[in-house]
Amino acid sequence: MKLSLPRLGASIFALGLGSALPAAAQMPIAGNYGLGAGLGQSSAILPPPGTHVIENGWIGYDIDRFVDGNGKDTGAPGVDVRATRLAFRYVVPDVTLLGGDYAPGLVLTYRDQVLRPEPGSKTAYQPGDAVFTPIALGWHQGTWHTQVSYTIWIPTGKFEEGGQTNTGKGLWSQMFYAGTTWRQETDLPWAVTLQARYETFGKQKDTDIRPGDVFSIEAAIGKEVVSGLSLGLLAATSFQVTQQTGTPGGNPDKYRINIAGGEIVWKPKSLPGAQVALRVGKDFDNRNTSEGIASLLSLAYAF
Template identity: 70%
Template sequence: MLLALVLVEPVTAKAQVPISGNYGLGGGLGQTSAIMPPQGTRIVENGWISYSIDRFVDGNGNDLGVGGTSVHAMRLAFKTVVPDVQILGGDYSYGLVLTYRDQVLRPAPGARTAYQIGDTVISPLGLGWHNGAWHTQVSYTFWAPTGRFQAGGAQNTGKGLWSHMFYAGTTWRQQTELPWSATLQARFETFGRQETTNIRPGDVLSIEAAFGKEVAKGVSLGLAAATSFQVSRQSGTPGGDPGKYRINIIGAEVVWKPKALPGFQIASRVGKDFDNRNSTEGVTALLSLAYAF
């Protein structure tokens, strides 16, 4: 499922960094994340995300000395794989993700707010193919600016802009009782201009990989790594455009599908940022509860 956790941006002039992508790196990454479920499947997922920021870093990776903070968010996701419909030989799916957060988009250290709606994620087109142990998926997704945004505001929960993301991924899953699996996927996100500011964030390319093994019936353990970087520079920033950013993350995943609760899945992921540029560094934790029917 798609994660709509938006990375934070500090407000202090000393920590000026470019506007990050809407896609939270690693949020849609898992050992088998490119496998589309069977036709007719509907999925409801609730995810809780915590991002503990240790530091803000400049273009050389140096600590800017601003201090740390944390961001907490929640997502409610829906996905349907349409029965008896194929496009170009692939099964067709669509989805929606509603996001909520208890931290403003541009946080001051120690600041807190009640959960409020963020930007909304809509995926009108997803296609999935299956060929033995190999599974491939492509999709188009866009973010609608439904969260609160005011230029320079301290209580923003949205970014005040539209963005569009194109995704392609493939998963190999061994056809045995306790299989190994591996996934490689790429995402390209491009942006419109931010309302009232005329800032246009730089386009972002994200590459993610994961592998794992089902160690007992319904229990899988995995490792994951990902990198995300701007391929073009932000434009229209008052006072001069900041440099490009880069984010790297490595982590682990545990997935449990309880035998007594068919269709349910519980997943937990933890990731650590490293060697970032013009961004933040910290630890992200995700708890996901999903039901397929």
């Protein structure tokens, strides 16, 4: 059985809002999607109809520094972010739309902060925002696999205006996704994935701030080096295409995030349908946000 980890990832790296530092006040609110959270060597492959997928992911984001619009260190101290996610997906049998298999999904998160920080936040483990994918469609044509989806972020996490222990962002957002994976039909195959995402936002509760829309491009390449074990390289970029509005004191400049790293995927023969994946990525050349090293340990089971 082929296993594709749910591309649901809504909550890959988390931090809180609010700071008394002037530099932090100029940083825009980052998107809900954690860049690279749903990226893997074969992440655009939808599992076969009738497949259930359950995934538990442990997330770490160790922030080295915060950077301004020129990429210079603001001098604010770094922080460590920790979160976990529990994701569910089901590929509904005998249901197709536009010729594609249909697979809704849900992600629940538990975290100590919210996504991409401003300095000055504090940790407090609580439920975070939830992620619901009502529509995901997948097609298969030989070695090519394509997937599109529509995802909604639901503000179920704690949010208080100016709070330093928020685990939610206090707003709704919507994300449109399209991705394709080419995977060889052979022993020890190569796989290449290319994905694009566009996220747009509602106004934040109590503040009326509306974050700028975000466009992300992600790519991965990997190879199964021995039976059940694959190694891969990952890279992604994300940037605001519109400017944040409604910010008291003036709207901040747009942000940009770049990340590169690697992935190890193991599918144990003794437990068909199981998958263990470790992804590690490092930020570089960012603007108006944080920089650090992100990691995800994912345990998934398809049945």
